[in-house]
Amino acid sequence: MSSPKPFKTYDEQVQILVKRGLRIDDRDATAEILHRVSYYHLRGYYIDLLDNSGMFLPGASCEKIFARFQSDRALRSILFKAPESVELLIRNECSYVLGEKYGPLGYRNPQNFRNEEINKVLLTKITKEANRSRELFVRHHVDKYDGDFPIWVAVELLSFGTVSAQLYKNMLNDDQREVSEALGIKSAKVTQSFLHSLSVLRNSCAHHSRIYARSFSVPCKILNHDEARTREFEPGFKISPRRLFALLLALRALLTPQRCTEMVEGIAGVLRENPDYRRGPQGLPDSWQEILRGDLP
Secondary structure, eight states, X not given: OOOOOOOOOHHHHHHHHHHTTOBOSOHHHXXXXXXXXXXXXXXXXXXXXXXXXXOBOTTOBHHHHHHHHHHHHHXXXXXXXXXXXXXHHHHHHHHHHHHHHHOTTGGGOGGGBSOHHHHHHHHHHHHHHHHHOOOHXXXXXXXXXXXXXXXXXXXXXXXXXXXXXXXXXXXXXXXXXXXXXXTTOSOHHHHHHHHHHHHHHHHHHHTTOOOTTOOOSSOOOOOHHHHHHHHHHOTTOOOOTTSHHHHHHHHHHHSOHHHHHHHHHHHHXXXXXXXXXXXXXXXXXXXXXXXXXXXXX
């Protein structure tokens, strides 16, 4: 097993990049970039600028790499905001279905869910979040109702990922189906896939992970009509379930037309501002805007 690479100062890191053929016009400015971003984090933005021997291709520059990083940051801002309304929607629909069918505290009964252990984990998380919260609505329910949070209050304490993995995914088949149909999706399994993938996307954006050329760990299901529409515009194009375009299609299915349009225009602006921040590594076809806009008003 190889030993870890030795520590390098910022100036030494700059020298490594120069030796590998990267064009650097201002070494001090490059050292400052490495100080703020880190050598390792930037690496994901220049892998496609290396040849098989690890040397930079002609034309590769620090300016180009940092511009990709900045474009990625702008894209992350758009993609972090886009699922906000989806998170609110799924919270509301889950709490509505469970509250109507089992009552305000029915979520505490494991018989109303698939897996008792997952339900226990959910209840523990609700208690933990309530104990550390300083929100007024939490204090109100603790003081007036002895901490008995009805389901429509309890979901406000849960993250998008928790609602996806420990609430919706653990709901009974009929309840899942009812939520899914309220979202406009016929298959509960597709909804489950969308929620999981979008929670991963949101977490990636929140933790400043690279989006550019990324293959996501969780494959996202693709609706049949999205595949058909993509083939209409791009006959030879195959949608990758682990690339960004698949997640954008999922967002399109769940967002309002206005929010979807805002998202598409925002992404188009990022790509237009920096042509080197290419759509290909994101899995975006040539006609990605037309496909995502679809029949939006």
